[in-house]
Amino acid sequence: MDQTPRRMLGQPLSSPATQPKKRSTSVMSFFSKVSWNLRLQKQEPLKNVFFILAETARDPSVKKRHMVMRGLGTMACETPDKVRKYKKIILDLLVHGLYDPVSSEVIHESMKTLTIILGKMQGKALGSFFIDITLQTRTLLDDENDSLRYSAFVLFGQLADLAGRKWKSFFTRQVKQTQDSLLTHLQDRNPQVAKACKTTFRACSPYLRQSKDYSFQNEEDQRNPKLCRQLSHYHPELLQFFYANKIL
Secondary structure (H helix, E strand, C coil), X not given: CCCHHHXXXXXXXXXXXXXXXXXXXXXXXHHHHHHHHHHXXXXXXXXXXXXXXXXXXXXCXXXXXXXXXXXXXXXXXXXXXXXXXXHHHHHHHHHHHHCCCCCHHHHHHHHHHHHXXXXXXXXCCCCCHHHHHHHHHHHCCCCCCHHHHHHHXXXXXXXXXXXXXXXXXXXXXXXXXXXXXXXXXXXXXXXHHHHHHHHHHHHHHHHHCCCHHHCCCCCHHHCCHHHHHHHHHHCXXXXXXXXXXXXX
């Protein structure tokens, strides 16, 4: 991955609303040029914009790929109805960005935009994209980049709320494989990441419940000792929450 985002370690985490004005202007300039060219060709602007975006999302230039991911986020905020209409195309572009083999900046922008779009869609019509997004997001929970970890925890917590019946079994397995990361980052060196992790831990808590055949039945010797020990020491309020909801 490129090294640009590594300079962000230890620095305050940014949000789309706090990005430099220059970068925002360059994104809007890009979309303006695309729309103008399409109007000259007397074609349907938005539909063809997506075709151009699909091509640009695979451009060798990291800057252009990043611009596409950021532009999709802007589009999701300003024209949510259009996002719903072209959701499959948009999700395909964002998942492609999420798996970018070179740039952590592209991956980060993809996660932030996915968080916006999944909120607009309320998880509807995600299809197999849910699996692709979950698997990659889970690998980023332990990334060395603070901003990537933060966005990954936010997105993973959102996925916990959207799993539904269709993906419940799959997501339960993912949460159990992620348990160590959740415990570790409750004490993350970055306070914002630690806070996001705590929120995600709560969102994922229903998936930590044991099946009826293997219920802990609230007996001390049957509880998960590692989980109970760490939560008791660092986050007793979370442990109490789990007990009250019969998760442990």
